[in-house]
Structure formats: structure tokens, C-alpha cells
Amino acid sequence: MSLEQKRILATSIPGPISVQMQERRKQVVSAGVGTTLPVFIDRAHGAILKDVDGNQFIDMGSGIGVVTIGHTNEKxxxxxxxxxxxxxxxxxxxxxxxxxxxxxxxxxxxxxxxxxxxxxxxxxxxxxxxxxxxxxxxxxxxxxxxxxxxxxxxxxxxxxxxxxxxxxxxxxxxxxxxxxxxxxxxxxxxxxxxxxxxxxxxxxxxxxxxxxxxxxxxxxxxxxxxxxxxxxxxxxxxxxxxxxxxxxxxxxxxxxxxxxxxxxxxxxxxxxxxxxxxxxxxxxxxxxxxxxxxxxxxxxxxxxxxxxxxxxxxxxxxxxxxxxxxxxxxxxxxxGGWLERALEIGELLTSKLTALQAQYPIIGDVRGKGAMIAIEFVEAGTKTPNSKAVEELVKHCHSNGVLILNAGTYNNVIRFLPPLAITNELLEDALEVLAAGLAKL
CATH class of the missing domain: 3.40.640.10 (Type I PLP-dependent aspartate aminotransferase-like (Major domain))
Incomplete structure (x- = not known):
């Protein structure tokens, strides 16, 4: 079950094997079943997803909050x-x-x-x-x-x-x-x-x-x-x-x-x-x-x-x-230990995201509790929803080995639901990728 807890980009995203599998998928899977990240996952452990091409992604979504205590938890x-x-x-x-x-x-x-x-x-x-x-x-x-x-x-x-x-x-x-x-x-x-x-x-x-x-x-x-x-x-x-x-x-x-x-x-x-x-x-x-x-x-x-x-x-x-x-x-x-870890994750995320908010006025709000934190994007100086920024940031993060999820009535929110098993090093790495995406906008 062990898997190095590290982000690795072995190929472009999606890799060649995932591209082939997507073609197979199109032939037999309903188009109504969409895909957020167009790669095929082979293994997972802790907070890392490994795809069929050898790429390793930091999972900031936990299967939309499902693997809260981490992928393939031993017990x-x-x-x-x-x-x-x-x-x-x-x-x-x-x-x-x-x-x-x-x-x-x-x-x-x-x-x-x-x-x-x-x-x-x-x-x-x-x-x-x-x-x-x-x-x-x-x-x-x-x-x-x-x-x-x-x-x-x-x-x-x-x-x-x-x-x-x-x-x-x-x-x-x-x-x-x-x-x-x-x-x-x-x-x-x-x-x-x-x-x-x-x-x-x-x-x-x-x-x-x-x-x-x-x-x-x-x-x-x-x-x-x-x-x-x-x-x-x-x-x-x-x-x-x-x-x-x-x-x-x-x-x-x-x-x-x-x-x-x-x-x-x-x-x-x-x-x-x-x-x-x-x-x-x-x-x-x-x-x-x-x-x-x-x-x-x-x-x-x-x-x-x-x-x-x-x-x-x-x-x-x-x-x-x-x-x-x-x-x-x-x-x-x-x-014990899991509730405390959720609070630690929340403090780290909120601190880093609030700092980014001070730097980038398109971040209108940072909110949430524990390991359930979100940032809402707006047109700078207004509260007009900015879904385009979210779309670009999601693409940037995915292509650089970080799985993040959007949300919100106006499609202008990025939500963070990392597994509680994630390390601080992985959290900071993921946020550095996000910051690089913000700098590109």
C-alpha cells in the first residue's frame, strides 16, 4: 500500500496511456458521466494519486470528501x-x-x-x-x-x-x-x-x-x-x-x-x-x-x-x-488525533490563502472550517463572480500535478478537501502550484 508522498510529473497531463484509455472510455461509457481530471488512476495512498503513466498527484479533494483519513488507510x-x-x-x-x-x-x-x-x-x-x-x-x-x-x-x-x-x-x-x-x-x-x-x-x-x-x-x-x-x-x-x-x-x-x-x-x-x-x-x-x-x-x-x-x-x-x-x-x-489534524490543516490553508488574498484582489473571500476551506473568486474590486479565473486555475493545477475541485453556485469557488493524512510539505507544495497559477492570470 505504500506510495511515496511526493508530487511527480513523469509525462505531460494527460499521459499517453491515459489518452488511450479515454478513447476506450468514449466507446462504452455514457457521455453523461463526465471527467474532471482526464487521467486514469492506478494506485493511491495517503494524499497521493498515481496514474497509469506514473504521474503522482497531490489529492486536494479526497474523492470529494470521501477518503478523509487517507487513501488505502491500513486499518x-x-x-x-x-x-x-x-x-x-x-x-x-x-x-x-x-x-x-x-x-x-x-x-x-x-x-x-x-x-x-x-x-x-x-x-x-x-x-x-x-x-x-x-x-x-x-x-x-x-x-x-x-x-x-x-x-x-x-x-x-x-x-x-x-x-x-x-x-x-x-x-x-x-x-x-x-x-x-x-x-x-x-x-x-x-x-x-x-x-x-x-x-x-x-x-x-x-x-x-x-x-x-x-x-x-x-x-x-x-x-x-x-x-x-x-x-x-x-x-x-x-x-x-x-x-x-x-x-x-x-x-x-x-x-x-x-x-x-x-x-x-x-x-x-x-x-x-x-x-x-x-x-x-x-x-x-x-x-x-x-x-x-x-x-x-x-x-x-x-x-x-x-x-x-x-x-x-x-x-x-x-x-x-x-x-x-x-x-x-x-x-x-x-x-484521537484526527480532529486536531483537521484543525491544523485548516490553520495552514487559511493562513496561506489569506496571504494570497492580500496579494491578488480577485480572491474575494477565504472561508471554511478545519480541512474544509474554500476561496471565492471575483472580478477585482467587485463582488462579480469570476468563474474564468477558477477555470484557468483548475487547468493549471491539474497539469502540474495537483487535483483541486471547483464549486459554487456561480462556478467561482475553489474548494480544498485534503485527506487528513496529508503532510504539511504536500500542502505547501500544492499551494505553491496554486500561487504560480495565480501569478499567470
Whole structure:
């Protein structure tokens, strides 16, 4: 599993073998399955991706936040190897197995909230969100769902309706699901100057009360730090005020932590950054199982138990191999060191990126928590989104051995989601490549 933790450019990007493989891909893979970095990865370990041509890339995206504790983490690999040799499938709702229970014990133990909790497991983040909708509707007897501007929740029919940005996720795929209502988000960089979190929450609440009616809402879904929207961190007080309103009106408060949870921000869950915010349900996926397909819903026991037997599940949901990987990930985080490392990464990234912001006025905002940091690009001296700069920087970084990801409603954000196993040397190398790209613009 070892791989030198070093950026290496052995060929041009993409290399000749990757080019050949792309031609094979075009013949048999749907054009709807796009590619960000046009190389084929052969191996990975820690924070390094090695392609079929021998190039090594610094991974600043972690598979969009999936391999949080690093590629091919030794304990995750060992857990998967052991489990796959023992049992690969029964379906937990037919004949259960212990690792499913163990991962539920771990996730309920560390989810925020001073109340009894239960969990259920599925395959993808979108599937977790859909099941949270089902649970909330069954628990409340209501139908309507509220979501926020700039949100992203998935690519299924229902979750496409919950997304803010239509393209590319929903273009041409309608009609989409109904009973979903969008309300204004707290976006400190773009909100009116001086708008507090409480004021932004009041704006959202007023809209929902007038447009939908509190008594009609089953749940309010929010990402404590928005992912695809550009790592938007709401102003302090926003989440707490929303939560209090939901509690007063019998509405289930759901935190979508598919991207922000599982040690990514320096806490088990990003929800913990807002004092007094205790969501009723939390959706998880991505970083929970080190690259294996596992997602879940965790929350108040009485709400989770509202669903009737057989109402939750799915053929591969919480598969033996995936939950074994989940146990290996969560037990390592529990052992310590990972939350602290996320905070260290955040400090290093924020310091370096803030220095670049002072040098380059096209960087309008640096934001995020822990190892979930983003920079928003604007036309210099304005807040006009600058997507062209992001496009050029992404190309520059990719051609120089650094995998970075764009984001944002206006496609003008670069997000950093490095594995927590990354070294400071690799982080600084990646940022030097970014700085060189900025100098070229």
C-alpha cells in the first residue's frame, strides 16, 4: 500500500496511456458521466494519486470528501479484507451481522445532541437524504420540505428538487418531485452588510411561514457548511435560530452532513460549531467508510422509530463490507488525533490563502472550517463572480500535478478537501502550484 508522498510529473497531463484509455472510455461509457481530471488512476495512498503513466498527484479533494483519513488507510484495508473473506452479503433486514450494530453504536455516540439516538444505513448521500425525508414525513404526518438557496443534496429525482442549482444536476431530467420549498440562505460574503445570523434566519422563517406555513412542514434540511454551493458558512446564530423555530413548531430539523461530517471540519460534525444547534436528524456518507459505499441517517430515537418495520432498508444498504470499513474509520477517529489534524490543516490553508488574498484582489473571500476551506473568486474590486479565473486555475493545477475541485453556485469557488493524512510539505507544495497559477492570470 505504500506510495511515496511526493508530487511527480513523469509525462505531460494527460499521459499517453491515459489518452488511450479515454478513447476506450468514449466507446462504452455514457457521455453523461463526465471527467474532471482526464487521467486514469492506478494506485493511491495517503494524499497521493498515481496514474497509469506514473504521474503522482497531490489529492486536494479526497474523492470529494470521501477518503478523509487517507487513501488505502491500513486499518480500513485490513477490515475490508477480513470482512470480504467472511461475509459479503445477507441483507441486514433478512439476517443481521454485528458490524452494522457496531457502526450504529459509534455514530450515535458521537452525533451531537443530549438525547437518545438511533441510526439506519444505506448506500449514498442522496439515499440518506431521501430516507431522512421519509422518516420526517412519517414522524410528523406532514408532507412539505424546506431547503436553502445554494444547497446541494443529490442527483435522485427528489434530491434534484432539493438542489438550488439546476445545471448540471437537473437539466432535462424533469418533471421533478414536488412539496419542496427553497428559502434564502445566510451567505455572509454576499448578504447585505451587517445582516446577522439571527436576522438572516428570520428572513428565511418569514418566507416559509408566509409561503408554506409552519404547520405544513415536515422538515427543514440544511448543510451546516454548504458543499457544492461553495463552502458557505452561515453567520453565527443562523442555525440556532432556525432550530429553535423548528422545535417550537414540531418541524424536524435535519442537518445534511454528507460532506461536512465525520471529522472533516475539526469536529465530529460541522453542526457542533454552532453553539445551541442540535439537529433532530443528521445525514452522513462520504467520509464515514474510507471509500466504501456507506451512508446513514442518525438522530432522535423517537423520530427514527417512527418508520414501520420494513419501511427502511434496501438490498445493499449497510453491506457487511461497507460497515466493517465504517467501524475501522470511526474507531480511528475515536482513538484521537484526527480532529486536531483537521484543525491544523485548516490553520495552514487559511493562513496561506489569506496571504494570497492580500496579494491578488480577485480572491474575494477565504472561508471554511478545519480541512474544509474554500476561496471565492471575483472580478477585482467587485463582488462579480469570476468563474474564468477558477477555470484557468483548475487547468493549471491539474497539469502540474495537483487535483483541486471547483464549486459554487456561480462556478467561482475553489474548494480544498485534503485527506487528513496529508503532510504539511504536500500542502505547501500544492499551494505553491496554486500561487504560480495565480501569478499567470
Amino acid at each position: 480500513v484495508v485490513a477490515a475490508v479484507q477480513e470482512q470480504v473473506a467472511k461475509l459479503t452479503h445477507t441483507l441486514f433486514t433478512v439476517a443481521p451481522y454485528e458490524p452494522y450494530v457496531r457502526v450504529a453504536e459509534l455514530i450515535t455516540k458521537h452525533a451531537p445532541g443530549n438525547f437518545a439516538k438511533k441510526a439506519a444505513f444505506f448506500n449514498s448521500g442522496a439515499e440518506a437524504v431521501e430516507n431522512a425525508v421519509k422518516i420526517a414525513r412519517k414522524a410528523t404526518g406532514r408532507t412539505e420540505i424546506a431547503v436553502f438557496d445554494h444547497a446541494y443534496h443529490g442527483r435522485t429525482n427528489l434530491t434534484m428538487s432539493m438542489n438550488f442549482k439546476a445545471h448540471p444536476y437537473g437539466t432535462g431530467f424533469g418533471p421533478l418531485a414536488g412539496s419542496v420549498h427553497h428559502t434564502p440562505m445566510s451567505y455572509p460574503f454576499r448578504d447585505s452588510e451587517g445582516l446577522t445570523g439571527e436576522e438572516a434566519a428570520t428572513r428565511a422563517i418569514t418566507y416559509l411561514e408566509k409561503r408554506v406555513g409552519a404547520g405544513q412542514l415536515a422538515a427543514v434540511f440544511i448543510e451546516p457548511i454548504q458543499g457544492e454551493g461553495g463552502f458557505i458558512v452561515p453567520a453565527p446564530g443562523f442555525l440556532r435560530t432556525l432550530s429553535a423555530w423548528c422545535r417550537a413548531n414540531g418541524i424536524v430539523m435535519v442537518a445534511d452532513e454528507v460532506q461536512s461530517g465525520i471529522a472533516r471540519t475539526g469536529k465530529w460534525f460541522a453542526s457542533e460549531w454552532e453553539e445551541g444547534f442540535e439537529p433532530d436528524l443528521i445525514t452522513v456518507a462520504k467520509g464515514i467508510a474510507g471509500g466504501m459505499p456507506l451512508s446513514g441517517v442518525v438522530g432522535r430515537a423517537e423520530i427514527m422509530d417512527a418508520a414501520h418495520a420494513g419501511g427502511l432498508g434496501g438490498t445493499f444498504g449497510g453491506s457487511p463490507t461497507a460497515v466493517a470499513a465504517g467501524v475501522a474509520v470511526l474507531e480511528q477517529i475515536e482513538e
